[in-house]
Amino acid sequence: MGILSKSLLIFPIVWGLLFSNSGYLSTHSSHFSPSDTSQVPSSFGFGRLATQAEIDRIDIDVRPDGKGLPQGKGVAAKGKLIFATKCVACHGAGGIGGPNGSLVHSQVEPTKKRAEKTIGNYWPYATTVFDYIRRAMPFNAPGSLTNDEVYHLTAYLLSANQIIDSSFVVTPATLPTIKMPAQPLFVPDDRKGGPVIK
Amino acid sequence: MKNKIIQLTQRDTKISRRKLLGGAATAAVAIVQTAEGKNVQAALTQAQLSDDDPTKKLGTFPGEIGTRSSFEKLVKDPSETSSRSPLQDFYGIITPSDLHFERHHGGVPVIDPTKHELLIHGMVSKPMIFKLADLKRFPSVSRIAFLECSGNFRSGKETLRPQEICGLTSQSEWTGVKLSTIFREVGIKPNATWFLAEGGDAAVMTRSIPVKKGLDDVIIAYAQNGEAIRPEQGYPIRLFVPGWEGNTNVKWLRRIELSDQPFMTREETSKYTEFVNGKVRQFSFDIDARSIITFPSYPQQVEKGWIEIRGIAWSGRGKVHKVEVSVDAGKSWQIANLQEPILDKAHTAFRYLWKWDGNATEIMSRVTDETGYTQPTLKQLVEARGESNGYHFNPITAWQIKPDGSVLFKPESFR
Numbered sequence: 311m312g313i314l315s316k317s318l319l320i321f322p323i324v325w326g327l328l329f330s331n332s333g334y335l336s337t338h339s340s341h342f343s344p345s346d347t348s349q350v351p352s353s354f355g356f357g358r359l360a361t362q363a364e365i366d367r368i369d370i371d372v373r374p375d376g377k378g379l380p381q382g383k384g385v386a387a388k389g390k391l392i393f394a395t396k397c398v399a400c401h402g403a404g405g406i407g408g409p410n411g412s413l414v415h416s417q418v419e420p421t422k423k424r425a426e427k428t429i430g431n432y433w434p435y436a437t438t439v440f441d442y443i444r445r446a447m448p449f450n451a452p453g454s455l456t457n458d459e460v461y462h463l464t465a466y467l468l469s470a471n472q473i474i475d476s477s478f479v480v481t482p483a484t485l486p487t488i489k490m491p492a493q494p495l496f497v498p499d500d501r502k503g504g505p506v507i508k
Numbered sequence: 509m510k511n512k513i514i515q516l517t518q519r520d521t522k523i524s525r526r527k528l529l530g531g532a533a534t535a536a537v538a539i540v541q542t543a544e545g546k547n548v549q550a551a552l553t554q555a556q557l558s559d560d561d562p563t564k565k566l567g568t569f570p571g572e573i574g575t576r577s578s579f580e581k582l583v584k585d586p587s588e589t590s591s592r593s594p595l596q597d598f599y600g601i602i603t604p605s606d607l608h609f610e611r612h613h614g615g616v617p618v619i620d621p622t623k624h625e626l627l628i629h630g631m632v633s634k635p636m637i638f639k640l641a642d643l644k645r646f647p648s649v650s651r652i653a654f655l656e657c658s659g660n661f662r663s664g665k666e667t668l669r670p671q672e673i674c675g676l677t678s679q680s681e682w683t684g685v686k687l688s689t690i691f692r693e694v695g696i697k698p699n700a701t702w703f704l705a706e707g708g709d710a711a712v713m714t715r716s717i718p719v720k721k722g723l724d725d726v727i728i729a730y731a732q733n734g735e736a737i738r739p740e741q742g743y744p745i746r747l748f749v750p751g752w753e754g755n756t757n758v759k760w761l762r763r764i765e766l767s768d769q770p771f772m773t774r775e776e777t778s779k780y781t782e783f784v785n786g787k788v789r790q791f792s793f794d795i796d797a798r799s800i801i802t803f804p805s806y807p808q809q810v811e812k813g814w815i816e817i818r819g820i821a822w823s824g825r826g827k828v829h830k831v832e833v834s835v836d837a838g839k840s841w842q843i844a845n846l847q848e849p850i851l852d853k854a855h856t857a858f859r860y861l862w863k864w865d866g867n868a869t870e871i872m873s874r875v876t877d878e879t880g881y882t883q884p885t886l887k888q889l890v891e892a893r894g895e896s897n898g899y900h901f902n903p904i905t906a907w908q909i910k911p912d913g914s915v916l917f918k919p920e921s922f923r
Contacts, residue, residue, distance in 0.1 A: 312771055342699050350647070350689075350692075352692075353693055354645070354646060354693060356637070356638065356642040356643075356645045356646060356693070357636045357637060357638040357642040357693065358636065358637055359634055359635065359636055360628075360629060360635040360636055360637045364627065364637065365635055367760065368626075368627060368706075368708055368763055369629065369763070369765065371704055371706070371714060371765065371771050371773070372710070372771075373767070373769065373771050373772070374772050375769075379705055381711070404860050411552075422782070426833055427778060428579055429778075432788075433778050434772065434777050434788075435772045435777060438770065438772055438777050438778070439774065439775070441714075441771075441773065442618030442773070442774040444713045445712040445714070446613070446710070446712060446713075446774075449614070452614060452711070452712070453712070481687045492788070495786075495788045496777075496781070496787070496788045496790045497787045497788065497789060497790065498789075498790060498791055498794040499789050499791050499793065500789065501792065501794060502795065502879075503794070503826075503877065503880070503881045504879050504881055505880050505882065506880065507888050507889065508893075
């Protein structure tokens, strides 16, 4: 079953508004003594300008709107093969029950109150799957996968969690459109101190 | 068991420097008692002669680096993912740098400070690269504050020390450059509301942080307790985010990207979020106020009579306003003394003098911070959240005092 949505991802924008900076210019020095900020030049001139090539070399993050996704594409069948050689030891056959955590949602064990948190039942954005695999996996060889391998693995894990069809082609254009089941559960922290326990 | 010297019978009065420095020649003849209790005459070297009397043995000469006494066995408690501070062994409020808790996601990297660079880009006027030496040229700031992992709670058995229960909190003096100074240098755009902080470790760990906090009090720290940050703490530079969960304090900082929205990284979606009443609480940055009695605690032993109860209290939202101690299992509470300095978002030492009558009881502490928040019981926490586990668990910790003077943690049912 593939759930595709072409609607805008409004959640990150809402987050942006929640933490808006209104008024920061007048209050930002409140935690430091006035002498720390008096007679400060508009620029110290330390450091140097970064070139675009220097930025591109390490700017590997991917946002929920797809910004930062590299060229490439992936399909579940190829991802399954990569998973079986590079991921299965830690994350279990089919992404279930490995020593370092399941990635694929399965039936809740009768002894447990709540299901193990997996991509299928907990991760709110599909782009995070790509971002995280590319930056940190495999654990013993981080950063060793090609972009296409990361796309294949992303497709496999989303397919194994029944979020996309096995025929779905994950690309920079399609990955941000995938709607994750757990996304509506996420709410901003409402703890603010004071007498109420939250 | 070694021989005990009973009486010196003859002493070498011409002790040479060679002998003083460890020569094995006879320094004296003495009557010694053997392990079996027999008294015999024996030749003693200078080292044996001086073994138990520091006034009879030349000490160590000045050295390049100080060492902890060989009688002190302070160690962290490591697991595969973290290593916990021995809170029960500390005095005052500064954590020795080598005993600061550790939590990392891809091991501790080796980084050459002369090669390390910090890139700041995204919604800025001037994308820039700073070397460590550049950062040190900017106006600096120092601050004493705690750093706590939001997953800092363990329970389940009586034989837990403060180290196991909540040893993922530590305190240092952090020195560095204000992030606001660097933001000013690169000229962040007015519509930049979030920034990504990225580490240069094997996990290339990332967190999104509101620009508002960055402008308020975040530091790019390069020093800890008077020296360069330890490798485990992010050498050569880390983010220090006062009062916020440890994970946002990104270590081995290599990149900051300004944006108009959070990046929804793995650490802020699938981790460091918690179920609360059927929803998932996200971006739960603030550390709620917490306290713990570190003396007496397991596995210490107490005696009937006067006991100075000691502990630490802290809040991610400001200063500690008061700490109360109960010595009757929570039936009544008394105000504890707070030790100056009482700093914003900092471990604060408290003390309460108690005369124990020898009867079994329970002792516990609770902190109230300057926002009026009082540390809850485990029951209150579970009721408020409709959940029994997750991050940001800061319940009151009780110690059972047994009539024989033994002290045991009181694990409460919470699952």
